[in-house]
Amino acid sequence: xxxxxxxxxxxxxxxxxxxxxxxxxxxxxxxxxxxxxxxxxxxxxxxxxxxxxxxxxxxxxxxxxxxxxxxxxxxxxxxxxxxx
Numbered sequence: 001x002x003x004x005x006x007x008x009x010x011x012x013x014x015x016x017x018x019x020x021x022x023x024x025x026x027x028x029x030x031x032x033x034x035x036x037x038x039x040x041x042x043x044x045x046x047x048x049x050x051x052x053x054x055x056x057x058x059x060x061x062x063x064x065x066x067x068x069x070x071x072x073x074x075x076x077x078x079x080x081x082x083x084x
Contacts, residue, residue, distance in 0.1 A: 004012055011021040018040065023031040034042050043051065 006012065006022045008022050008025055011019050013019055017037050019033075019035040021033040021035070023033045025031075036042055
């Protein structure tokens with residue numbers, strides 16, 4: 001893990017297009033601003049973990065299995081029709 005010291009209004013860069021800026025330090029709380037391309041999801045870790053858990057649960061449900069089968073059948077049907 002890389003550990004950096006930053007002051008308010010200072011930033012770090014991740015790659016060429018993600019900037020993390022220290023907005024404010026107040027007591028034991030730090031406000032960060034994150035600028036990233038729209039195609040990159042940015043979540044607090046606890047939110048990310050909940051999304052991940054919900055996605056895993058969704059793939060386990062029988063309803064999802066039937067939905068995936070219907071989608072796969074539609075895609076196969078469209079491929080056959082496109083070849084005609």
